[in-house]
Amino acid sequence: MTEPKKRKPPLVAEKRYGNRPKKPSNAKKKLVKPQKSSHKKSHSRKVKMRRRTSRKRRNPIVALLLRILRWIWRIVWAFTWRTGLVCSLILGLAVSYVYVSLPDVSKLLDGRSRGSVTLLDRNDKVFAWRGDQFGGVVTAKTVSKDLRNAIVATEDKRFYRHFGVSPRGVASAVSINLREGRGPLSGHGGSTITQQTAKLMCLGVKFDPKAWQSETDFVRDCRRNSLWRKAKEAVYALAMEVKYSKDEIFSIYLNRAYMGGGAYGAEAAAQRYFGKPAANLNAAQSAMLAGLLTAPSSYAPTANLQRSQNRAATVLRLMKEQGYLTSKEASYWQSRPAKLSNAAEAQVGGYFADWVMGTGPEFFTYNTTEDVVLKTTLDPRIQSAVEDGLKWVFENKVREGSEAQAAIVVMSADGAVRAMVGGRRTKVSGAFNRATQAKRQTGSAFKPFVYATALDLGRHENDTVLDEPYCQIIPGSGKWCPKNYTGKHYGEVTLTFALMNSLNVPAVKVSEQVGRENVRTVAEMFGIESDLAAGPALALGASESSLLEMTGAYAGILNGGSSVMPYGLVELRLLGDEDALMGTGGGIGERVISDASARELIWMMKKVVSEGTGTRAQLADWQVAGKTGTTQAARDAWFIGFTNEYVAGVWMGYDDNTPLTGVTGGGLPAEIWREAMVRVHEGLEPKPLPAFTPTKSKQGTRPKKKRKGLDNFLSGIIRDIVGDN
Missing domain, CATH: 1.10.3810.10 (Biosynthetic peptidoglycan transglycosylase-like)
Incomplete structure (x- = not known):
C-alpha cells in the first residue's frame, strides 16, 4: 500500500524567540481598538443629508445675502480689532508721554498767574481783596x-x-x-x-x-x-x-x-x-x-x-x-x-481800596506776582458812617429818579484818608471814582486860598474891601465884570463878611491886590496840583480840581498852615514777612502860611458855617469851619469843612455836566456833609477849633463892634434873597 502524501509545511520563518506568553483576556480587550458605532455613523449621515437637503431647499437670494453679511462681518471684525489695537497703542503712547511730562503734585497746587493783594484797615482787619x-x-x-x-x-x-x-x-x-x-x-x-x-x-x-x-x-x-x-x-x-x-x-x-x-x-x-x-x-x-x-x-x-x-x-x-x-x-x-x-x-471801602492800589508801585499792586499785604489808613467805622449819611440824604432829600452823583472824602489833619466814597453806589470795585478821578470847577470853594494869601501878607479878618461894580480888560477877551451871586453890591465890607457870604467882587479885588501869582503859589503849595486859571477868574474857582486835592488843601488849613499830601497806604509787605518793604507815602509837608494866619482863616471859615452860606452844615456841640462852592450854571456844588478831629469834602453834580436844579453848595452838599459827620463824631468828645481870638480893630478899619452888627444885618439880607450859596 502506498503511504498517504504528507502535507507540506508553510513557508514561514521559524520563531526565533520562542512562543510569546499569552496575555490575559482582559488585557487583550484593552488593546483592541474600539470600533465606531454603526448607530453614530448613521446619525451623522442623516445630519449631513438634512443639511444638504436644507441647502437645496433654501432660497438662493437668502443664501446670497447671508454670504454677503458673513463677508461684511469678517471685514468689520478684522478692521475693528486691528483699529482697536492701533488706537490702544496710540492712546497708551499718548498717556505715557503726558505721564512723563507731569510734574510733582507740590508744583501744581498754586496755579495763579499773578499774586494777591490783601488790604488791612487801621485796625489791622481785612476789608478788601484785590488780585488772585x-x-x-x-x-x-x-x-x-x-x-x-x-x-x-x-x-x-x-x-x-x-x-x-x-x-x-x-x-x-x-x-x-x-x-x-x-x-x-x-x-x-x-x-x-x-x-x-x-x-x-x-x-x-x-x-x-x-x-x-x-x-x-x-x-x-x-x-x-x-x-x-x-x-x-x-x-x-x-x-x-x-x-x-x-x-x-x-x-x-x-x-x-x-x-x-x-x-x-x-x-x-x-x-x-x-x-x-x-x-x-x-x-x-x-x-x-x-x-x-x-x-x-x-x-x-x-x-x-x-x-x-x-x-x-x-x-x-x-x-x-x-x-x-x-x-x-x-x-x-x-x-x-x-x-x-x-x-x-x-464790602466797605471799594473806592478807597482802588485808590490805594493806584498809589503803590504797580509791580506790587495790579501787576504783582507775589502775595502782598497793604496796611491802610481806612477807618471802617467812619467809612460806614459816611456811606449811611450819603444814603440817607439821597433817600430823603433828593427827588426819586435823579441821576445826580456825589462823592465824599474824610481825612485827618495830617492827610490820612479815613473814608472815601466815589459815587452813590458804594458796594463797588473798579468803578469810576469821582473823589479822585473827576476834575471839576471848584467855584467859591477856592476862595479860602485867596484870603489865606492876603492874611499871610499882613492883612486881617476885619480889614475892609469895597464891594462895588468892578471890571477888567482881559487881553484877547475884552471887558470882564464879575458879579455877586445876589446881583447886588454891599459897599465896604470886611474880609470875614466877604468870605462868609461868598461875595465874588471882593474876592477878585483881594486876589488882584495881593497878586494872583501869589494866590496860585499858595494854592499849589497847599496841594492843588491841577492847572490853575491864569486870569482874574482864578479867585472865583474857574480852575478844575479833584475832591481829594481840595479836601487835602483844607486839611493844611486845619493843621496850622502846612501842606498835606493825602495818603492811604501806611506800609506794604509780602505775605508772611514781618518787615515792610515801604511805608507811608504822604503826610504833613512844608509850611505854606504862618500858624497865626491859619488860625485867623479858620476863624473866618467858622463864620461861614455859623452865620454865612454854610449854616446847614452845623453840628451840635462841635465847632465847624468850612466853605461852600457853586460853579457857573450850578454844574457843581461843593461843601468842604472841618472840625477839630476831621476834614471832610463833599461834591455833588452830574457826570455829563448837566446843571443841578435848585442845588447850591450850601444846600444838599452841606446836608450830606452834616449827616455824614454827625455819624462820624458819635461818641467823640467835642473839641474847639484852633482858631484865634479876634482883637480890637486895627488902623484903617472900622471898629469891630460896629462892623459886626452891619455884617450880620447884610448877611441876613443875602440869605433871605438867595438862600445858601
Whole structure:
C-alpha cells in the first residue's frame, strides 16, 4: 500500500524567540481598538443629508445675502480689532508721554498767574481783596469732610470709582444738551473732577505773552470746548489717574478752582466769605462753596447772597441723596444757610481800596506776582458812617429818579484818608471814582486860598474891601465884570463878611491886590496840583480840581498852615514777612502860611458855617469851619469843612455836566456833609477849633463892634434873597 502524501509545511520563518506568553483576556480587550458605532455613523449621515437637503431647499437670494453679511462681518471684525489695537497703542503712547511730562503734585497746587493783594484797615482787619487770592495749600484730607463730600456730590459722584473719564457721564451730558436744544458739547460737559483739574492746568500749557494777547485770552483758550480739545483733555486725565492718587488729584482741584470774588482755592474762598479756614467749614458753608464751582461769578455770595444760598440748598439735597447727610442733617442746614463774615458782608471801602492800589508801585499792586499785604489808613467805622449819611440824604432829600452823583472824602489833619466814597453806589470795585478821578470847577470853594494869601501878607479878618461894580480888560477877551451871586453890591465890607457870604467882587479885588501869582503859589503849595486859571477868574474857582486835592488843601488849613499830601497806604509787605518793604507815602509837608494866619482863616471859615452860606452844615456841640462852592450854571456844588478831629469834602453834580436844579453848595452838599459827620463824631468828645481870638480893630478899619452888627444885618439880607450859596 502506498503511504498517504504528507502535507507540506508553510513557508514561514521559524520563531526565533520562542512562543510569546499569552496575555490575559482582559488585557487583550484593552488593546483592541474600539470600533465606531454603526448607530453614530448613521446619525451623522442623516445630519449631513438634512443639511444638504436644507441647502437645496433654501432660497438662493437668502443664501446670497447671508454670504454677503458673513463677508461684511469678517471685514468689520478684522478692521475693528486691528483699529482697536492701533488706537490702544496710540492712546497708551499718548498717556505715557503726558505721564512723563507731569510734574510733582507740590508744583501744581498754586496755579495763579499773578499774586494777591490783601488790604488791612487801621485796625489791622481785612476789608478788601484785590488780585488772585490764594489762602494757602490744602489737601483732600485737611479740608472739612463736608466740603469734600459736597464737591464730590455736586461735581462727580463717581470720582473715586472711575479711571478719569466717565463715558456714562459724557453720554448723559450730550443727551441733556441735545434735549435742551444746544450742541452736544455746549452746556453740560460731563467732565469728571479729573478732567476739570486737567482743564484748570490748561493741559500743561503755560501762559506765553507772545502767543496770547492777555491772560484773559489764555484762560478763554484753555476753557474752550471742541471735540479735539475734549480728546486731549481725556488723555491728560488718564495720565493724571496713572501718575497721581485720587486724593492728590482732588487736592490739586481744591487749590486751583476759582470760587468767585477773586478767590482761587478752597482756603482763599473760606477766608474770603466766612473768615475761617477750610478745615472748619460746616455743611452749609461747604455746600455754598461747592455750589460756586458751576458759575463762580454768578453764585458768589458777595454778588448775590440769596442766589448763593439757594444753590447751596440744592447741593445739600444732593448730599442727602448720595448718603453724605441724613434727612435730618440736610433739613437742619437748609434751614440755617451760610452767611457772610462781617468783613465780606460790609464790602466797605471799594473806592478807597482802588485808590490805594493806584498809589503803590504797580509791580506790587495790579501787576504783582507775589502775595502782598497793604496796611491802610481806612477807618471802617467812619467809612460806614459816611456811606449811611450819603444814603440817607439821597433817600430823603433828593427827588426819586435823579441821576445826580456825589462823592465824599474824610481825612485827618495830617492827610490820612479815613473814608472815601466815589459815587452813590458804594458796594463797588473798579468803578469810576469821582473823589479822585473827576476834575471839576471848584467855584467859591477856592476862595479860602485867596484870603489865606492876603492874611499871610499882613492883612486881617476885619480889614475892609469895597464891594462895588468892578471890571477888567482881559487881553484877547475884552471887558470882564464879575458879579455877586445876589446881583447886588454891599459897599465896604470886611474880609470875614466877604468870605462868609461868598461875595465874588471882593474876592477878585483881594486876589488882584495881593497878586494872583501869589494866590496860585499858595494854592499849589497847599496841594492843588491841577492847572490853575491864569486870569482874574482864578479867585472865583474857574480852575478844575479833584475832591481829594481840595479836601487835602483844607486839611493844611486845619493843621496850622502846612501842606498835606493825602495818603492811604501806611506800609506794604509780602505775605508772611514781618518787615515792610515801604511805608507811608504822604503826610504833613512844608509850611505854606504862618500858624497865626491859619488860625485867623479858620476863624473866618467858622463864620461861614455859623452865620454865612454854610449854616446847614452845623453840628451840635462841635465847632465847624468850612466853605461852600457853586460853579457857573450850578454844574457843581461843593461843601468842604472841618472840625477839630476831621476834614471832610463833599461834591455833588452830574457826570455829563448837566446843571443841578435848585442845588447850591450850601444846600444838599452841606446836608450830606452834616449827616455824614454827625455819624462820624458819635461818641467823640467835642473839641474847639484852633482858631484865634479876634482883637480890637486895627488902623484903617472900622471898629469891630460896629462892623459886626452891619455884617450880620447884610448877611441876613443875602440869605433871605438867595438862600445858601
